[in-house]
Amino acid sequence: MNKQKTISETPIDIEKIRADFPILSKKVNGKKLIYFDNGATSQKPVQVIDAIANYYKDQNANIHRGVHTLSQEITVLYEKARATVQKHLNAKSANEIVFTSGTTESINLVAHSFAKKFINKGDEVIVTAMEHHSNILPWQQVCEERGALLKVVPINNEGELIMEEYKKLLSDKTKIIAVAHISNTLGTVNPVKEIIKLAHEKNIPVLLDGAQAVPHTSVDVQELDADFYCFSGHKLFGPTGVGILYGKEKWLNELPPYKVGGGTIKTVTFEKTEYADVPLRFEAGTPHIEGGIGLAAAIDYVNDIGLDKIAAYEHELLIYATAALQKIEGVKIIGTAKNKASVISFVVEGIHAFDLGTILDQLGIAVRTGHHCTQPLMAHYCIQGTVRAAFAFYNTKEEIDEFIKGLERAIAMLK
Amino acid sequence: MSIEETENEIVEEFEMFDDWMQKYEHLINLGKSLPMISEEKKTEDRIIKGCQSRVWLNSELKDGKVVFTADSDAIITKGMVALMIRVLSEHTPDEIIDAKLGFVEKIGLTQHLSPTRSNGLVSMIKQMKLDALAYKSKR
Numbered sequence: 001m002n003k004q005k006t007i008s009e010t011p012i013d014i015e016k017i018r019a020d021f022p023i024l025s026k027k028v029n030g031k032k033l034i035y036f037d038n039g040a041t042s043q044k045p046v047q048v049i050d051a052i053a054n055y056y057k058d059q060n061a062n063i064h065r066g067v068h069t070l071s072q073e074i075t076v077l078y079e080k081a082r083a084t085v086q087k088h089l090n091a092k093s094a095n096e097i098v099f100t101s102g103t104t105e106s107i108n109l110v111a112h113s114f115a116k117k118f119i120n121k122g123d124e125v126i127v128t129a130m131e132h133h134s135n136i137l138p139w140q141q142v143c144e145e146r147g148a149l150l151k152v153v154p155i156n157n158e159g160e161l162i163m164e165e166y167k168k169l170l171s172d173k174t175k176i177i178a179v180a181h182i183s184n185t186l187g188t189v190n191p192v193k194e195i196i197k198l199a200h201e202k203n204i205p206v207l208l209d210g211a212q213a214v215p216h217t218s219v220d221v222q223e224l225d226a227d228f229y230c231f232s233g234h235k236l237f238g239p240t241g242v243g244i245l246y247g248k249e250k251w252l253n254e255l256p257p258y259k260v261g262g263g264t265i266k267t268v269t270f271e272k273t274e275y276a277d278v279p280l281r282f283e284a285g286t287p288h289i290e291g292g293i294g295l296a297a298a299i300d301y302v303n304d305i306g307l308d309k310i311a312a313y314e315h316e317l318l319i320y321a322t323a324a325l326q327k328i329e330g331v332k333i334i335g336t337a338k339n340k341a342s343v344i345s346f347v348v349e350g351i352h353a354f355d356l357g358t359i360l361d362q363l364g365i366a367v368r369t370g371h372h373c374t375q376p377l378m379a380h381y382c383i384q385g386t387v388r389a390a391f392a393f394y395n396t397k398e399e400i401d402e403f404i405k406g407l408e409r410a411i412a413m414l415k
Numbered sequence: 416m417s418i419e420e421t422e423n424e425i426v427e428e429f430e431m432f433d434d435w436m437q438k439y440e441h442l443i444n445l446g447k448s449l450p451m452i453s454e455e456k457k458t459e460d461r462i463i464k465g466c467q468s469r470v471w472l473n474s475e476l477k478d479g480k481v482v483f484t485a486d487s488d489a490i491i492t493k494g495m496v497a498l499m500i501r502v503l504s505e506h507t508p509d510e511i512i513d514a515k516l517g518f519v520e521k522i523g524l525t526q527h528l529s530p531t532r533s534n535g536l537v538s539m540i541k542q543m544k545l546d547a548l549a550y551k552s553k554r
C-alpha cells in the first residue's frame with residue numbers, strides 16, 4: 001500500500017463491509033447485536049478468520065526451525081507478515097518490527113530492557129495523566145527498581161495534554177517519554193509529532209502507545225520520528241495474542257533481550273550465549289504464528305478500504321453521536337478535545353455506568369463501562385467510571401439511533 | 416419465614432415477569448426501596464471486593480440473629496443486595512452458613528448478569544457467610 005494521502009470522494013461501502021464481519025449478524029439477548037465496544041477489542045472480518053483457519057488447515061509448521069517444505073513455506077509467510085507491518089507503519093526496515101503478544105508486552109519489553117541499560121537513580125520517566133495502566137505500571141515498576149522518578153504530564157478539562165507543563169517537565173534527567181497516541185478513554189488524539197520533536201531537541205526517545213490509534217488512522221513512524229511504537233492486533237481487526245513493537249533499529253540494537261530462550265540466539269554454551277540480531281533477539285520461543293498471519297490479513301483488509309476513508313467515516317459517526325448524546329438531559333461527555341477519534345466516554349448524572357451498561361446489554365448494545373484501565377484519569381475527573389462507546393467503520397448511524405433510544409430507555413428506568 | 420421459604424417466594428415473584436426488562440425493572444425497584452446506610456458506615460474496609468460497582472455490607476448480631484444492612488452505588492446491584500438481605504438477614508449464623516441460595520440461579524441472576532457482576536454477587540454471599548461465621552465463633 002502506498003502511504004499517499006488520497007482523499008477519496010467515494011464513501012465506504014458499508015453493506016459490503018458489514019457482510020465481511022460474521023459476528024455482526026448475531027443476536028444478543030434476542031436483539032440484533034450493536035457492537036460499540038471496539039476500544040476493548042474489534043470484530044474480525046472473514047478475511048482474517050479464513051487466514052487463520054487456513055493456516056491450521058494447510059500451512060501449520062514451526063518457523064525458523066525446520067528444513068522441510070512446510071516449515072520453510074510458513075517461515076516465508078510469517079516474514080511476509082512482518083514486511084506487511086513494516087510497510088503499514090512505513091518503518092525503514094523489517095528488522096524494526098518485533099512480534100509480541102500485544103501492546104502491554106511491547107511496552108513491558110521496552111520499559112524493562114531500556115531501564116536495565118539507561119535508567120539510573122535520580123533519572124526521570126515521563127508519562128501522561130491519560131495513560132492506560134499498561135503504559136503506567138511497567139514504567140512505575142522500573143522506576144521503583146532503578147530509583148527513578150515517574151513524572152506525569154497533566155491534562156486540561158477537555159482532556160488535552162497541557163503542553164506548557166510537558167515542556168517544563170523535560171530535563172536532563174528525563175530518560176524516556178511514554179505517551180498514548182490516542183487515549184482509550186477520552187478519544188483525544190495527542191500532538192505526538194510535537195511531543196517527539198520537543199523530546200528529540202533534548203535527545204530523549206519517545207515511546208508511543210498506539211493501541212487505540214492504529215484502528216482509526218494511518219501511522220507513519222518515520223514522519224512522526226517515533227523511537228518506539230506499540231500496538232495490539234486484536235484492536236486492529238486482527239487476532240488476539242499478537243502485537244507489535246516497532247523500534248528504531250539503533251534503539252533495538254542497544255536494548256538487551258527481555259525474555260530469552262529458543263529462537264533468540266546465535267550460539268549457546270553453558271558459559272555464554274551470543275544473542276541473535278534484532279528482531280529475533282526479542283522473539284523467544286515459538287511465536288503466535290497464525291497471529292502474525294492473521295494480523296497481516298487484517299492490515300491488508302483495512303488498507304483495501306483505505307484508512308483515510310475509514311477516518312473520515314468514523315469522524316462522521318463521532319459528530320453524529322456526540323450531537324445526539326448532548327441532547328439527552330443529564331449526559332456529560334468526558335473528553336471533549338478538539339482533535340478526537342471515534343471514542344465517546346460519558347456519564348449520566350445520578351446513574352451508575354454499570355446500571356446503564358447492564359440495561360443496554362439487555363437491548364443487545366455492547367458498550368464498555370468502568371474505569372477503562374485508566375484509574376488515575378478517573379481520579380482527575382473525580383468519577384468512578386464512564387460508559388464508553390467506541391465506533392469502528394462497520395458501525396452505522398442507524399445503530400447510533402438505536403443506541404440513543406436504548407440509552408433514553410435505560411435512563412428512564414434507572415432515574 | 417425460613418431462608419428457603421423466602422427464596423421460593425422470590426422465585427415466584429420473578430416468574431410473573433415474562434421478559435428481562437421487567438425483571439430488571441423489578442430489581443431496580445427493589446434497589447430503590449432498600450434503606451440506604453449512613454455515610455460513616457461506608458468505610459473502605461466494608462467494601463466488597465469483586466464488585467465492579469461498590470457494595471458496602473454491615474452486619475450486627477441481635478438476639479442471636481445476624482442483621483445485615485448494605486448499600487451500593489449502582490441501583491441494579493443494590494437490587495441484588497436487597498434480595499440477599501431479604502433472604503439472609505435476621506437468621507441465626509448457622510442458618511446463614513448452611514443456606515444453599517439456589518434462588519440466584521433459578522431467577523437467572525447468575526446467568527443474566529455479567530460475570531463481573533456475578534462475581535460481585537458471589538463475593539457478597541461469601542462475605543455474608545464469613546460475617547455469620549465470625550459471630551458463630553464468638554459465641
Ligand SMILES: Cc1ncc(COP(=O)(O)O)c(C=O)c1O
Pocket residue numbers: 039040101102103104105132134135180182183184209211212232373
Ligand atoms: C491505550 C491502550 N494501551 C494499551 C492497551 C493494552 O492493550 P493489550 O491489552 O492488547 O495489551 C490498551 C487496551 O485496552 C489501550 O487502550
